[in-house]
Structures are given as C-alpha cells and as structure tokens.
Amino acid sequence: MRSELELTPIAKGDAADGPHYLALRDQIALGIEMGKLAPGSKLPSERQFQGDSGAARGTIREALFQLEAEGLIYRRDRSGWYVSPPAVTYNPTRWSGFMTYVAEQGRTPATETLSKELVSAPPAVADIFRTAPGTPLYNIHRRRSIDGRAVLVERIIVDPTLAPGLVDRSLDGSLTQILAGDYGLTVVRNRVDMRPCALVKFAADALGVKPGTPGLLVVRTSIGADGRVVEYDQEYWRHDAIRVHVDLDVRG
C-alpha cells in the first residue's frame, strides 16, 4: 500500500476539518507500515482506540473510514476491522493469468466455480462473439481468492462451438490452459478494459462486501489467430486487492 502511504502527508494539508482524524489515521498507517499491525491481523476495537487515543468516537470512525478508503484496512461482518493483505500487482501488458502472476508474487491463488451453464446470448454479447442474439454460449461464474481471501468474482463467456463440453470439466484452475491444452485455442490478442466501479449486488454478495463498495471491473477479450473470440471475461475485484502496474520505457 506504499503509494497510499506516500500520499497522506501531502494530502493532509487539504483536510478541511483539520488534523484530528488524519493524525490518528497516520498513527495507524505507520503501525501497519512498520509491521506492528501485520496484514490480516485484527485492529483494536473502536472502544480501545477511544481509550488509548482519547479521541472522540466520530474522529476514530473517520480515521478508520479513511484507512478503508485507502485500502489499508477492511471490515469483516460483525467482527470488526482488519489490516488488508498487500494488493497483488496485475500488469495488463503481460500474458500471464491470475493463477500464474499471483503465485509469482509469493501468494496462494485459488479458483472456485460458482456456476457453469449454457445461456442464450443477449444482443450486446452476441455482438462481441459476432453471432446472432439467442445463440447458446457457455456462461461460467467463478470466485477467485488470494491466501484464502476472496478478491474477485468473474463471469466468463466461451463459444461452445470452439470448446465443446468445456463446462463438463473442472474449471477450478486456469481456463486459458484448458482452452489451449485441450482445445488448441491459443490467444494472440488480449483487449483489456478496466474501469473503477461500485460493486453491484451480485458481485458484492459473492465477495461478502456491501453493494456500493468500490471495486475494479476488468474486462478481457481474448482473440485467437483466426480472429474469433476465445474467451470474454468480466472480473469484479474488491478495491483493496488489486494494483495495476504498467512500466513504459522509450528505450523499449
């Protein structure tokens, strides 16, 4: 969360309502940065903070909400505040998939298939697959986690004529590997669109957060050598779990 920590001292001067909650925010952030508060560990209760800092309840909550907004801490239903695990870095200019880049960062990725079914293509989806509305398409709904914490929910659409019987297999791994290995579908082009969003109900429910919580929608259209869409994927990430990094160098 380094870049967030860098921000604060500069942003501080801007807080109209003075340093009270930001000073407490800085104390907690420093504790996290220094490792006094380990990733995944539980924060003291708001009452404890009150006792220790002598700050008003409202000030404490404002500090906690600020840290949540920055992705440094997160809430678990009824069990209080926890230090967010470090965000994983996603580089859209690399080819590696979730299972690979998460493992490369020393974390443990996991994939859980929530549903897989044949659906009839709505018009907008039919456009993407250059097919007629109502054409049957595989619709796969998965949840992915890092070190046991759900970080994204995704819906993947695949054309059954390219991958017949796909949904009869276990999809709790790398779909790209199955499509390449079992169906010879290799991707030559990835179009990646990312937009910040508020997590809509179906995504929030699957991630166990409140609808409206900030998130990142990553839409990937993978295209094969013949120009056909191999995989169309919509990932809804919780906002504190992903960091997108691109390194652009004029010297190549």
Next chain:
Amino acid sequence: MRSELELTPIAKGDAADGPHYLALRDQIALGIEMGKLAPGSKLPSERQFQGDSGAARGTIREALFQLEAEGLIYRRDRSGWYVSPPAVTYNPTRWSGFMTYVAEQGRTPATETLSKELVSAPPAVADIFRTAPGTPLYNIHRRRSIDGRAVLVERIIVDPTLAPGLVDRSLDGSLTQILAGDYGLTVVRNRVDMRPCALVKFAADALGVKPGTPGLLVVRTSIGADGRVVEYDQEYWRHDAIRVHVDLDVRG
C-alpha cells in the same frame, strides 16, 4: 458505457431479490444506449418514475443506485440524477498526456491550478526523489475537467532544482510540455500505478462528490534520461469518467 451494458443481462440472473429493480434499470439503460436520454441530460424525478412505472420508491432508488454504480448516471447536489457523459479512454502504454488524449477523443479538456507551493518532503516522498526528508519540493494541486465537468484532482511533485521558478508560471495546461520546452526535461520512462479507491475527503471535496464515492487513483512517476524523477503525479479520478484500455498483441 458499452461494457457495462453488456454485463447486465448476464448479471441479471444473479440478483437475489429478483428482476424488479433490474428490469427498471434495463429500461433506463436502454434509453441511454438508444440516445433517448442524452449524456448530461437530467433524468425524470423519482416521483415521475413512480408514476410512469408504478414501481415502489425503494425499487426505483435501487435501480438508480445500480446505474450509478455502473457509472451510467450520476447525482448532482440537490438537482437530481443526470446521464453520465461517456468515459474518456486512458491508455497507459501511450505517451500522450491528458490535454492531448482527451482532445483526440473529441472532448474539451481543461486544467485549473488550485494551489502551487514549496513543501518539505515527507520521508516517503523524499525516497521517491532520492533526497533527504525535509528537502523543499514543489507541490502543485490541480483540477482537470472534460467538457466542463471536473473529472480528476491531482497533486504533482517536482524537484525545484530541476525546474527553478516552475510555480511562478501558469500551470493551467500541459506540465509535461512546460518541463520539456522550458527546462529541457524529457521523460524516457513512465511508471504508472493504478488502484481503485474510495475518494478520500480532499479529493471528493475538490470533485464535488461525497467522500467514499468510488474513484481511481493513478500514480505516475516520470523519469528522465539521467534517472532522476522529473514529475511525480497522483491523480484521483471520479469512477464514471475514466476507462483504462490496453491492447496486447503477440504479433506486436
């Protein structure tokens, strides 16, 4: 907002509490897609929706919140709901700056300097500039708009030894051009980090949205030929104004 519109028919099946608010959401989204509701235009009042659709007030609000979460509509203080202008596309693998890529997309960019001052570098910022904490650095705070709507607020840090007197100039344009043209500071490398966030108070206030509204934090570190940091920029975008696009092709 196409990719959002694509999503809905698929997501629909997931809404635990049935199609009521999603059906209304689809009607409104279709009206926007078909151009019946033009970008920037005001939506009917919640009372009008109630009259037209016969839906309960709660259902109507849920539909509107869903559309807001998707970035299709947004609220203006006390004046109701409006259709969001199309998001601008930012491609982090290209070199062009805000003033250029916004204009290239047929939109009108504008930059407003909110403050420019000399500050003493906090430790984390000093690290970035490989200088000692407390070193004086220029801190520039700007707000940028597209077609008259504020879309991002940014804080830029520049080393005064590289650009003496920078803050005495008008910075209501392309800073990169000033640094290159007037100071001969050309950038050979851009490190771009993006993370979804909830807009913290100072950013939300500057953009006229509620703190906690989803946003995107784009942090850009621009490095010169000599390896020194030319410009360190933190942009807070409102979530419905930016779409990040990367096109990755194995055939180069």
